[in-house]
Amino acid sequence: MSTLEIELLGSLLLSVIALAVALKSLASSRQQALQTEKLFQRLTRELTVSASGSVGMGQRLLSMERRLQAAPPTTQKIDYHNDEDFQPYSQAAQLFKLGLDSEEVARRCGLSRAEASLIQMMQMKANSVG
Numbered sequence: 001m002s003t004l005e006i007e008l009l010g011s012l013l014l015s016v017i018a019l020a021v022a023l024k025s026l027a028s029s030r031q032q033a034l035q036t037e038k039l040f041q042r043l044t045r046e047l048t049v050s051a052s053g054s055v056g057m058g059q060r061l062l063s064m065e066r067r068l069q070a071a072p073p074t075t076q077k078i079d080y081h082n083d084e085d086f087q088p089y090s091q092a093a094q095l096f097k098l099g100l101d102s103e104e105v106a107r108r109c110g111l112s113r114a115e116a117s118l119i120q121m122m123q124m125k126a127n128s129v130g
Contacts, residue, residue, distance in 0.1 A: 053114025
């Protein structure tokens with residue numbers, strides 16, 4: 001075999017190796033793109049849930065504010081534990097005091113995860129202040 005033939009075989013071998021590396025990189029890229037897409041879809045779902053929870057909480061707060069504004073001024077203390085609108089929130093606060101997580105509290109009280117998480121944060125802040 002001549003030197004030229006050996007060089008051509010070497011070049012061919014190097015080209016085959018380069019092609020294999022490129023194909024492996026392409027497969028890895030596709031795998032990463034699929035994982036990124038799945039994560040993006042999950043994030044989108046969680047954002048939608050969070051937004052709907054925030055909207056629901058906002059609507060409840062507006063409803064309570066309207067009721068408070070429509071009610072005659074009083075020096076009586078509002079009984080939040082027996083008020084129908086506040087009951088899920090006071091029940092959630094009690095469940096957090098018992099150590100339940102936000103997902104379980106949301107399920108038991110009929111709240112969104114966002115509402116339960118907000119109540120949990122408020123509960124933790126109240127405990128750290130008081």
